[in-house]
Amino acid sequence: xxxxxxxxxxxxxxxxxxxxxxxxxxxxxxxxxxxxxxxxxxxxxxxxxxxxxxxxxxxxxxxxxxxxxxxxxxxxxxxxxxxxxxxxxxxxxxxxxxxxxxxxxxxxxxxxxxxxxxxxxxxxxxxxxxxxxxxxxxxxxxxxxxxxxxxxxxxxxxxxxxxxxxxxxxxxxxxxxxxxxxxxxxxxxxxxxxxxxxxxxxxxxxxxxxxxxxxxxxxxxxxxxxxxxxxxxxxxxxxxxxxxxxxxxxxxxxxxxxxxxxxxxxxxxxxxxxxxxxxxxxxxxxxxxxxxxxxxxxxxxxxxxxxxxxxxxxxxxxxxxxxxxxxxxxxxxxxxxxxxxxxxxxxxxxxxxxxxxxxxxxxxxxxxxxxxxxxxxxxxxxxxxxxxxxxxxxxxxxxxxxxxxxxxxxxxxxxx
Amino acid sequence: xxxxxxxxxxxxxxxxxxxxxxxxxxxxxxxxxxxxxxxxxxxxxxxxxxxxxxxxxxxxxxxxxxxxxxxxxxxxxxxxxxxxxxxxxxxxxxxxxxxxxxxxxxxxxxxxxxxxxxxxxxxxxxxxxxxxxxxxxxxxxxxxxxxxxxxxxxxxxxxxxxxxxxxxxxxxxxxxxxxxxxxxxxxxxxxxxxxxxxxxxxxxxxxxxxxxxxxxxxxxxxxx
Numbered sequence: 001x002x003x004x005x006x007x008x009x010x011x012x013x014x015x016x017x018x019x020x021x022x023x024x025x026x027x028x029x030x031x032x033x034x035x036x037x038x039x040x041x042x043x044x045x046x047x048x049x050x051x052x053x054x055x056x057x058x059x060x061x062x063x064x065x066x067x068x069x070x071x072x073x074x075x076x077x078x079x080x081x082x083x084x085x086x087x088x089x090x091x092x093x094x095x096x097x098x099x100x101x102x103x104x105x106x107x108x109x110x111x112x113x114x115x116x117x118x119x120x121x122x123x124x125x126x127x128x129x130x131x132x133x134x135x136x137x138x139x140x141x142x143x144x145x146x147x148x149x150x151x152x153x154x155x156x157x158x159x160x161x162x163x164x165x166x167x168x169x170x171x172x173x174x175x176x177x178x179x180x181x182x183x184x185x186x187x188x189x190x191x192x193x194x195x196x197x198x199x200x201x202x203x204x205x206x207x208x209x210x211x212x213x214x215x216x217x218x219x220x221x222x223x224x225x226x227x228x229x230x231x232x233x234x235x236x237x238x239x240x241x242x243x244x245x246x247x248x249x250x251x252x253x254x255x256x257x258x259x260x261x262x263x264x265x266x267x268x269x270x271x272x273x274x275x276x277x278x279x280x281x282x283x284x285x286x287x288x289x290x291x292x293x294x295x296x297x298x299x300x301x302x303x304x305x306x307x308x309x310x311x312x313x314x315x316x317x318x319x320x321x322x323x324x325x326x327x328x329x330x331x332x333x334x335x336x337x338x339x340x341x342x343x344x345x346x347x348x349x350x351x352x353x354x355x356x357x358x359x360x361x362x363x364x365x366x367x368x369x370x371x372x373x374x375x376x377x378x379x380x381x382x383x384x385x386x387x388x389x390x391x392x393x394x395x396x397x398x399x400x401x402x403x404x405x406x407x408x409x410x411x412x413x414x415x416x
Numbered sequence: 417x418x419x420x421x422x423x424x425x426x427x428x429x430x431x432x433x434x435x436x437x438x439x440x441x442x443x444x445x446x447x448x449x450x451x452x453x454x455x456x457x458x459x460x461x462x463x464x465x466x467x468x469x470x471x472x473x474x475x476x477x478x479x480x481x482x483x484x485x486x487x488x489x490x491x492x493x494x495x496x497x498x499x500x501x502x503x504x505x506x507x508x509x510x511x512x513x514x515x516x517x518x519x520x521x522x523x524x525x526x527x528x529x530x531x532x533x534x535x536x537x538x539x540x541x542x543x544x545x546x547x548x549x550x551x552x553x554x555x556x557x558x559x560x561x562x563x564x565x566x567x568x569x570x571x572x573x574x575x576x577x578x579x580x581x582x583x584x585x586x587x588x589x590x591x592x593x594x595x596x597x598x599x600x601x602x603x604x605x606x607x608x609x610x611x612x613x614x615x616x617x618x619x620x621x622x623x624x625x626x627x628x629x630x631x632x633x634x635x636x637x638x639x640x
Contacts, residue, residue: 028421029421032421032422036422107420108420109420109421160564161564164563164564164566164567168562168563168564168566168567168569169563169566169567169568170567170568171568173568247559247562247563325422326421326422327422328422329422329423329425330421330422330425331425331428332425332428333425334562336562362421365421366421366424369424369425370492373492373494375564376494376495376561376564376565377494377561377564378425378494378561379428379429379430379493379494379561380425380426380427380428380429380491380492380493381424381425381426381491381492381493382423382424382425382426382490382491382492383490383491383492384488384490385420385423385424385426386424386492387490388420389420389421389424
């Protein structure tokens, strides 16, 4: 292990590059709904995304990072072949990074999650053989890419239906909105913090019992509700009594909720996607420093911080431009519908993060958008584009795998 | 940079549909001028009005074609695409009828009988009102999407459409009156002219009919 320092530096820079790519590209899709519905300006969206992506990555990113690091490839069977593992992880990072770069350049809808999982599987098959991969975990991950959009779609459908029932169908929708939006805010705050407290925080060394977690989440949810109520009360509503302004005002109330769910969305995205950059780095660092393979040790906190940092830098450098272009093109997503998409996606992704399951935020969000569309909430959805998004992971998996195999042999020859 | 996420939201056909209806209303709005010119026997004024109607009908046609090409089969909308296209067609048929009336008047260089001017203008007013009423309903489409086609908003649209039915029923009564007025004087007129007068009265009546059909189509769209 005489090259330990070189391996670590190489892994860290590749991981940072990957995190930077996630920040530059992926975050835009997570924030686009908020900018598109005019709930946030681009500047505000960038600030919200930076803060909550960071928090999500550091506070709740550990479980997925562990899965990416040790749940896909049977590292325990690699005793004596430490270098192979290191080269493989480097190859996976390089492959996913390059694939993302190509795809971003060509405008293909690829997922960072799919890229890294595909790359890991590719390296596993090439470097270690079919037997070295936890196929049940890979199967679960692949299945979750189908189920997570379905679940998010169902949840967003139900959420929007509840908004129709409680607010939009009413004779006085504005009063109804003021009355019910705080409950949705509470739901968002409670659910996101509950999952994080129960499943995520163990990675930063905090263990809570179920009831402690519940109590804290209720407190957190109530605090957010209070804040939301203050914001709603401070809204300057258009008091012209004409009907046209009714729904306009209703949407302004929902915009407060949209901001809250946008925070949850950024948090969820950070918690799931930081792993794509950090998981392989963690494997390299652990192996290179100790000289042998340790599958069990948790992902160190400084790595999560580094990944979060990379995401935020990518977001600040390129992400805001992407948010601007994407957000400007979304015109039919008012806050009352956008929040349903956001909350359904954030809930699904944060739950998956708690369970250590790497899923695609973008695909989940697309599922949520379809859910609102099925509730007759959106004027038009282009199913061709939806099809492209869902087809893309079929392409991305083998592409990541093939690139990873190439990089694996490249690293083996040059460094080995 | 990838922005496929924004493209998921297909371009909404709601605004173009409303623009089409506005064009249709403008088309119908020129008809009174045409009849006044015809009564006064000013052929040039009639030609101007005719040209205006034709160019507005063309504009409506262009929008109609744009909408049709904008609706690929894999665009997912909160209503049945066939119902939507039927609504568009119903709207378009109002403009077509206006053009037919104008074409017939100009083709035969008609001079509208003095005695019929008042009741005709009244009936035209009703036709215009019916068309406007249909437009009011179509204008609610945005709010209907907003509420997901339910609740208080749906009731409002239904009341708009009920009023449209009332206007159409009144037009039928006016048409009977107008015909009987023509019957009183038809002996004094040239027989072939009378034939065409009846035809045009029929056509004015069908303006309101078609506006009502547009309303009915709109209702079907909502009732999916």
